[in-house]
Amino acid sequence: MREIAQAADLLDWYDRHARVLPWRTPPAERLAGVAPDPYRVWLSEIMLQQTTVAAVKDYFLAFTSRWPTVADLAGAEDADVMAAWAGLGYYARARNLLKCARVVTSEHGGVFPRDHATLLSLPGVGPYTAAAISAIAYDDPQTVLDGNVERVMARLHDEHTPLPAAKPVLTDYAAALTPDQRPGDYAQAVMDLGATICTPKRPACGLCPWRPACAAWHNGTAAELPKKSPKKRKPTRQGIAYLARRVDGAWLLERRPDQGLLGGMLGWPGSDWAETPPVEAPPIRAEWKTLPAEARHTFTHFHLILTVKTALVPMERVPDRGEFVPLEEFSPSDLPTVMRKAFDLTRGGA
Structure with a gap:
């Protein structure tokens, strides 16, 4: 029951404070029955891998203006897509983007599959991306765990195991809180909470809807979480x-x-x-x-x-x-x- 109440508190906060993003269906529209476009959800999640929202916005708008559907992208010239991607980095994503678009178009009728296991079989779609598409596009209660969610879960539970070793337990924490109702909005709400309130430095705990339940806030450890293992020196x-x-x-x-x-x-x-x-x-x-x-x-x-x-x-x-x-x-x-x-x-x- 506590988890249900926490999810409800966060969704109430999200309905009032959701970020306006070009790939997002706002919560009011979602509640009115407007379904997210799986193509836009997938494209944004691929672009956002190891990249910031600020860096992605213009690329996303340019891509969706030039290739508004997955079929349009599938028919694009490789060189054109690679050129349009230039500057976003991690260029294997762009190659897999084209491969995935072509598989979805040729084998799935231009529609991203609803089945989570089938999503995982698509080129460039790993566990996180499959969970995000399932949750955000299709309201399937999958556990979505990005860097923002990891930070929120670590602080909420005052978890001091350093990343990346902490990922399994943080996933369990996130899964326990994922509701059956509005899981797509909930997934985006946790990400927004991490991006705007539960930030890496100087978290705004006074504005957080989860502050009463946050173990790290009660223990005064929020600013030092999540712990991370020392990075290896880059050659x-x-x-x-x-x-x-x-x-x-x-x-x-x-x-x-x-x-x-x-x-x-x-x-x-x-x-x-x-x-x-x-x-x-x-x-x-x-x-x-x-x-x-x-x-x-x-x-x-x-x-x-x-x-x-x-x-x-x-x-x-x-x-x-x-x-x-x-x-x-x-x-x-x-x-x-x-x-x-x-x-x-x-x-x-x-």
Whole structure:
């Protein structure tokens, strides 16, 4: 009974304070019978993986304007989708996005399956994403556990086991509170609570609808939770990016292999990225100049320092790899962030 009352308190708070998000069906509309679009739920959840709401909003609006249905996305050119994704990072998500859209369109009639197990079989859909689609799109009482929910559960129960070891027990806490009524709104309510009230630093406990039941608030430990295991030191890798511009303004680019980091993305030819000094691997014969500044970027598992080399090459020169993209077809915004950083250093340099 206590869990039912807690869920009701949170839903009452959510009905009054829900965030307005472009992929969300507001609680008033949901209560009036407006069903969420599973395509928009799925797309937003894929985009939001390891990315902030603020970073995702414009990408989501651009994607849904250009590809308003899953069938539209399934029919898109791979290069167009990868270019539209550029800057969001974690590019395997974009490749799986297309694979999933095509499976849903070809094998499920363009409708995301309601069955939780079938959702889990889709490309790029893991336990969290499947639970989110089931709960938010179809009101199936699945347990949705993202970083916000983990933090809320750890504080609510004053759980001091460090993450990631705490995930199973935090999942159990979240499952015990998930109601049979309005589970989709409830899932979004817990996420909103973590994002706006039960924040990582300086939580606004005075505004929290769950404060009376919060063990960490009673014990004065909210600010130190959730505990996290020490992070491993990230290694630093080095590489070279070769930015060749032809005399007619065309830039030499190559598409990276589908597998691996930045897979399928357009970028500058370069050397391997390693912790040892990079081996020269110019893609075309030219007089290469090294820019004084380096392009620096941090990925999930390592820091990268790129030496940027530039060259101006004649029309008749043929590259060993990659191809020249005419100036009118080149858009820096189509490049992943690390490649854009290298390009920004060349302004006036090549």
